[in-house]
Amino acid sequence: MGTEAVGTLAYDAPAAKVDRRRLIEQLGDAVRGLVAATCAAEAPPEELERAIAGTRQLAEGLRGFARPLGTASSSEDPLLPHLYPAGHGAGNPVAPPVHVEATEEGVRSRITLGRQYEGPRGRTHGGISALLLDEVLAYASTSAGRGGFTAYLNTSYHQAVPIQVPLEIRARIDAEDGRKTTVKGFIALESDPEVPLVSATALFVIPRADYEGNQK
Numbered sequence: 612m613g614t615e616a617v618g619t620l621a622y623d624a625p626a627a628k629v630d631r632r633r634l635i636e637q638l639g640d641a642v643r644g645l646v647a648a649t650c651a652a653e654a655p656p657e658e659l660e661r662a663i664a665g666t667r668q669l670a671e672g673l674r675g676f677a678r679p680l681g682t683a684s685s686s687e688d689p690l691l692p693h694l695y696p697a698g699h700g701a702g703n704p705v706a707p708p709v710h711v712e713a714t715e716e717g718v719r720s721r722i723t724l725g726r727q728y729e730g731p732r733g734r735t736h737g738g739i740s741a742l743l744l745d746e747v748l749a750y751a752s753t754s755a756g757r758g759g760f761t762a763y764l765n766t767s768y769h770q771a772v773p774i775q776v777p778l779e780i781r782a783r784i785d786a787e788d789g790r791k792t793t794v795k796g797f798i799a800l801e802s803d804p805e806v807p808l809v810s811a812t813a814l815f816v817i818p819r820a821d822y823e824g825n826q827k
């Protein structure tokens with residue numbers, strides 16, 4: 612058996628699965644680094660051509676092992692986080708590397724965004740800020756034993772969110788009403804954590820048992 616952390620608990624998952632998950636996380640991290648380097652590279656043409664050929668060859672190699680859409684990854688485990696969701700999956704190079712921890716008030720995530728998340732020069736794309744807030748606010752709802760799908764996410768952009776600067780995202784439950792949970796949160800600089808750069812209020816709704824979207 613191998614051990615992985617689940618919140619503050621150590622969980623004995625099958626060793627082969629733990630090893631596989633580590634490799635998937637390492638590949639996600641390596642490709643995330645490649646994506647960041649791609650977005651920053653002022654390389655000469657021959658270096659770009661070398662990178663194109665090498666990357667296409669790697670992609671072709673992996674495509675041969677693709678699982679069919681809608682089927683579970685062999686890395687999945689009921690007690691461990693999924694590795695491929697676009698909002699936080701450690702194995703998904705497109706996902707920002709979001710790690711969330713519990714606080715007395717709710718949850719907090721610390722993150723530094725790479726060049727691939729840039730919108731206006733030096734600033735984070737607004738959609739990425741919304742993605743981060745959706746993710747961390749959803750985590751606040753889930754870790755309070757509520758969960759639910761995002762019904763709305765209202766964001767206000769007060770100041771630019773810088774790239775390659777340590778950030779802090781905090782979220783807390785604002786209201787609970789039957790299947791509905793309202794959560795508030797914001798992104799701030801880690802060096803100035805009380806000043807919101809982008810703030811958000813989200814409603815998470817636990818769907819009705821007979822809701823057809825549950826089956827998808």
Ligand SMILES: CCCCCCCC(=O)SCCNC(=O)CCNC(=O)[C@H](O)C(C)(C)COP(=O)(O)OP(=O)(O)OC[C@H]1O[C@@H](n2cnc3c(N)ncnc32)[C@H](O)[C@@H]1OP(=O)(O)O
Nearest residue numbers: 696698745746749760761762763791816817818819822824
């Ligand atoms: C793996 C980790 C993933 C982390 C994910 C992060 C979160 C996500 O991104 S989830 C993905 C994005 N969101 C979605 O795909 C959701 C799409 N929408 C839906 O599936 C449904 O509309 C859903 C489930 C939200 C609500 O469906 P359903 O249960 O049928 O709602 P319904 O019964 O009509 O409404 C329930 C209550 O919510 C309220 N409500 C529903 N939608 C809204 C809304 N947009 N605005 C305000 N209130 C709303 C209703 O008014 C009702 O309130 P009340 O009980 O007081 O009358």
